[in-house]
Amino acid sequence: MNEFNDNVAPKTETFVLNMGPQHPSTHGVLRVELDLDGEKVIRVRPIMGYLHRGIEKLLESRTYAQGSPFTDRLDYVSSMNNNYGYCHAVEELCGIEPPPRANYIRAIVAELNRITSHMVFIGSLANDLGAVTGMIYTFRDREEVLDIFDLVCGARQTYNYIRIGGVAQDIPQGFEEKVRKFLDRVPEFMEEYADLLNGNEIFNVRLKEVSVMTKEEALACNMTGPNLRATGVPFDVRKVDGYGAYPEFDFDVPVGENGDNWDRYQVRYKEILESAKIVRQALDGMPEGDFMAKVPKVLKPPKGEIFSRTEGTRGELGFYIVSDGTTKPYRVHIRRPSFISMQGLNPMCRGGLIGDAIAAFASIDPLMGEVDC
């Protein structure tokens, strides 16, 4: 009887769509296995490892000072924050206290880099939703910050500027004017993005109440950063730990309400303005003094282990370093926020359409360099 029914009744099958590793909107080389029922997504499985370079292992075979250029290559649109995380960990391990001026410079460059990274996020989200123009505008404004970084450290993407004990060089002539000029322009172009995207009805219906992640789900996935804050948890390592010069600045932690794509977008959008606020305060209160602490040429941390976390642009960036008392770390583990946020992809995309999966993926803002490490 059953067999007979099976033959007669229209039967649909799910099929597996391999998105990536070569796909226009996987932000690099991620492969996503989508189980599809027509257009509807039943399950999503991110498969990573296409950009694995073994950075943890590379760090273990280099001295502590030689490690920092490799952290540039983790999250390559916010290298400053990675440098900061690594150097912060090594400093805690060795008990080095960076001078206050170094902390202020670090805060400025890290927050500027957070702005550029969120600009890339807005741009790539717009691009994935089909509004290519939005991406060009954000990348145009990002160039200004990259010019500033070029002035500070001579590189536009892999900065290697924040070093163990301070920063590589003091800020150059003309830096402050350039940064202030950029900060004055921030509200202008943020308004432009708002005009182009925020108010746009199509943009709204694509993002609002789509791919909702509840607070519990986000915590269960161990999400951090803007993705967690979008669900309404005001968790920000800059506030919670208060490392570096951050306790001296007055800034808000923007949170969302629903944990949908729109909130994830809005949290980052507001964070740009908050970061601009921090940079302005840091410029105003920049102390004089050394930009580098006394660090021995051959760094030999004491035996022990440390887990140190900073607020990367994509969440809590943690470095776990085990020292055996030699010049090289015995073990380095990096808690990469993008990698952990990828776990949220399945609960987000389930039940949506292919277009929603793309939007959800872009709204998590993963970076393959960090996911694969």
Place this chain on the structure above:
Amino acid sequence: MDNGIVMTVANLIRDILMLVLGNEFIVSLIMKFIGIGALLGAISGAAIAFTYTERKVCAFVQVRLGPNRVGPMGLLQPIADMLKLMTKEDIIPNGVDRVVWALAPILLFVPSALAYAFFPFDDGAIFADVNVGIFLLIAISSQSVLTFLMGGYASNSKYGMIGAMRAVATSLAYEAPMVFSLLGIVMLTGSLRMSDIVTVQGDNVWFIVLQPIAFLIYITTCMAETNRTPFDFVECESEIVAGAFTEYSGMRWALFFLAEYANLLSISVLTTTFFLGGWTGPVLPGFVWFWIKTLLMLFVFLWFRWTFPRVRIDQMMSFCWKVLLPLALVNVLLTGVGIYIYRWM
């Protein structure tokens, strides 16, 4: 009737041919071929020129300069592109249904080219001024969906399949409001003939004034028909790579590409004809007016494309069925009431 520039030139050629050949049948035949040649030339020329226009407009919107290396101001860029595409290796992927796969890009050109037969370029300059013009146009242009289905299905690719299915699903959604939005015009004109529609607008007022709702519905559905950004579900780069065209490359892909631009021109022409009064206008000759309006519409469509994000497919379908179709029906009702009141007055 016969007072446009194009018609004057055609009559001149016809007179010269009559002098040389003397046989009216042969002259008519030759004139038909000249007409076909002119139309095909217009299509391919416009399609190639529009690749340049689109790139320039896109670049200007995106604060870039666009192509500016090949020739003066990059004007020869489309020729270089075409040469490049023609000299590319013809790759036929494994596992495609070869006949259907190869046929799809060629067949796509048929409806886009055929639609040009009904465009009133100027007073009297219309290749086939049939009395069911609008009806034929819609019937023909909706055939392009079939070739997307062929191409996507025969590609033996999942992206292609999804793109093809999307093309079919959306075509059902946008065709209905499009037809109903044009119904108001037909009611006002009292004729399906294209030249009548333009003449009526020239004598009275452009239909964009009388039918603003229909105009909005029409340009919305037009963007869906040409698969351009707010509704580009067939191609949909960031979701399904290139949809139905994923497995095509080189000249085969270029045919899809050219057909897209031919369609772009055709919707600009149609919007001009239906709502902006076609060739009618003061002082300047009709042919010039026609092209001014068409290029303006073309710019508007490009402007839309480079400003808006993409709608999700289910949202687009529900928008078409639940918003545009009732609106179009209401428009038909209002038009009827308006005509009744107008006559009563």
Place this chain on the structure above:
Amino acid sequence: MFGKGLLTGMRVTIGHVFGKKVTFCYPEEKLEMTERFRGGHLTMDYKKCIGCQLCAMACPNKALTLKATQDAMKKRHLTSYVHEMGRCLYCNLCVEACPTKTLAWDKNYAISSWHREDMNHQVLTDDDMKYLEKAMEDAKVAAAKKAEADAAKKAEEAAKAANDGGGAAN
């Protein structure tokens, strides 16, 4: 709602159609590299180099290969300094490690090459090699002079010692 946002977006984009463009027409206009720009080839002031190998040791990827020789005066001179650009991270650690501040970047960003071998860049120039030859010669001369002087001194000393010894013997 109802298309207001769409119109605002269209206003933004139309503004840029007629606005200023930001494209840089590269080969005609070239950007000035900043003072701290890291990239291109390494350059060095050969006379200042002491051949200490600290740069090579600071390099995380062992991209620098130095060969040095000792002249007759026991002073170290480089004979070869290969910068493998394919391995280089452009992290600036070598430049910072140099105790005599002789290393620098040449700020030439057009460094692409056809072959992999072309990426192994010899930092030392022909002038440097000539200088090396000259230095070696000079050192030889100096060493010979020194040796002569030493010998003379020794002989003198020996003579003195002999004299002294003779005196003592006497």
